[in-house]
Amino acid sequence: MVETAPRIDQVVQALKGLADPTRLRLLSLLGHGELTVGEIGRILGQSQPRISRHLRLLAEAGFLDRFREQQCVYYRTPAAGPRAGWVRALLAAVDPEDPALRRDRVRMAVVVGDRGRTAAGQLGANAPPDPGDAGLAAVLREELGPVALGELLDIGTGAGRMLEMLGAQTSHAVGIDISSPALRLARTRVHSIGLSHCEFHRGDMYALPFESGAFDTVTIDRVLAGAERPVAVLTEAARTLRGAGRLLVVERFDDIEACTGANPLQSLRQWLDGSGLRLNRLRPCDLASGHHLLALAQHAN
Ligand SMILES: C[S@@+](CC[C@H](N)C(=O)[O-])C[C@H]1O[C@@H](n2cnc3c(N)ncnc32)[C@H](O)[C@@H]1O
Structure with a gap:
């Protein structure tokens, strides 16, 4: 299907939606992996209702994908589709060493590490075989x-x-x-x-x-x-x-x-x-x- 380029008013509307420091931090964070609202809240140190509002705005404008997995809802930047190129270009324009983004990434590593340990514990005896099969x-x-x-x-x-x-x-x-x-x-x-x-x-x-x-x-x-x-x-x-x-x-x-x-x-x-x-x-x-x-x-x- 051929995608038609957005009109000026649609571009302005989309740019307005992005013009917010928390929303840019969210895009940067979710460009590194899939996270739930709770995990994002721990990383950014902000309340869940506030974060949910930002996520909803970004998802409605197509800048985030959202999917449910049992009781959890995950967000990530789109891998394909009309807004994927926008997100890539935008993130390329932001200094990844910006102190706020660096701090977010460090906290993300901690939160994701906790998730991994909990998941490994939940899998217990049913854990899939060790992925490290040399060769x-x-x-x-x-x-x-x-x-x-x-x-x-x-x-x-x-x-x-x-x-x-x-x-x-x-x-x-x-x-x-x-x-x-x-x-x-x-x-x-x-x-x-x-x-x-x-x-x-x-x-x-x-x-x-x-x-x-x-x-x-x-x-x-x-x-x-x-x-x-x-x-x-x-x-x-x-x-x-x-x-x-x-x-x-x-x-x-x-x-x-x-x-x-x-x-x-x-x-x-x-x-x-x-x-x-x-x-x-x-x-x-x-x-x-x-x-x-x-x-x-x-x-x-
Ligand atoms: C032996 S593990 C292999 C995992 C991985 N492919 C590997 O080699 O490390 C089998 C995997 O199949 C998944 N599985 C079993 N039934 C399934 C189903 N109906 N649909 C999707 N995945 C299933 C299990 O949850 C488990 O993670």
């Missing part, structure tokens, strides 16, 4: 190549290790998971290493909240073996993949064997066949946490 990043680079990965979707993102490894190669990335504590942990880890263009949303891998053909790259990392219906997960993943897009699957060999009782290579092939995708490559690789399988697939045609 996987190098294997992924080998398999995917040094090319840009475009729009990326990571299904069952857990603590966000896939986006930690691949986020920098994407223009925009989304991690989806059913678990809110896992998402809080993922946000904390991925945004704290500067990958603020990575978003995290609660969603069901059997009914992904995206249009068909929305992504250039889809990753599914150690999710299928634990899924009740792996073929349905892959079929839904394939739906969101663009024509020439690539799907990357990583699974532990033993996990597939334990859930199918069959040869893991065979099982993964069958799951991918069942989804209608064409398997381009299937390779084993040994990582710190055990023997893994990596599969790359695309739409058949």
Whole structure:
């Protein structure tokens, strides 16, 4: 869809909405990651009703995206859309070493660190596997190549290790998971290493909240073996993949064997066949946490 440039009165109206020190601080803060009103209140040291009013004005003018995750509402600067370029240009014009912005960033690190520790505690025994699987990043680079990965979707993102490894190669990335504590942990880890263009949303891998053909790259990392219906997960993943897009699957060999009782290579092939995708490559690789399988697939045609 072609976006029409705003008229002068619309630009003036938008600039008026931005002409406020707290609102500029909010944009700068939310350009570094997704935060709730409560977290923003702790960072800025202002009351929630005041902050909510500023956030509402910015969101209504399109300068912030807003989404709900269970009882929490998160805000972030838009990754795409008519106002994303405005926000980028505006933030580039502000000195990042401005004392107020620097203080906000330091407080943000504390607040986000607290969130990460709480989320890790809530996950407890159900915590996703440790994301630090030495060697996987190098294997992924080998398999995917040094090319840009475009729009990326990571299904069952857990603590966000896939986006930690691949986020920098994407223009925009989304991690989806059913678990809110896992998402809080993922946000904390991925945004704290500067990958603020990575978003995290609660969603069901059997009914992904995206249009068909929305992504250039889809990753599914150690999710299928634990899924009740792996073929349905892959079929839904394939739906969101663009024509020439690539799907990357990583699974532990033993996990597939334990859930199918069959040869893991065979099982993964069958799951991918069942989804209608064409398997381009299937390779084993040994990582710190055990023997893994990596599969790359695309739409058949
Ligand atoms: C074994 S963990 C893997 C996490 C991450 N991909 C990794 O490798 O570190 C599986 C993840 O799938 C998520 N999950 C399970 N069922 C799901 C569903 N129906 N929709 C979305 N995510 C789901 C879990 O919450 C969990 O975070």
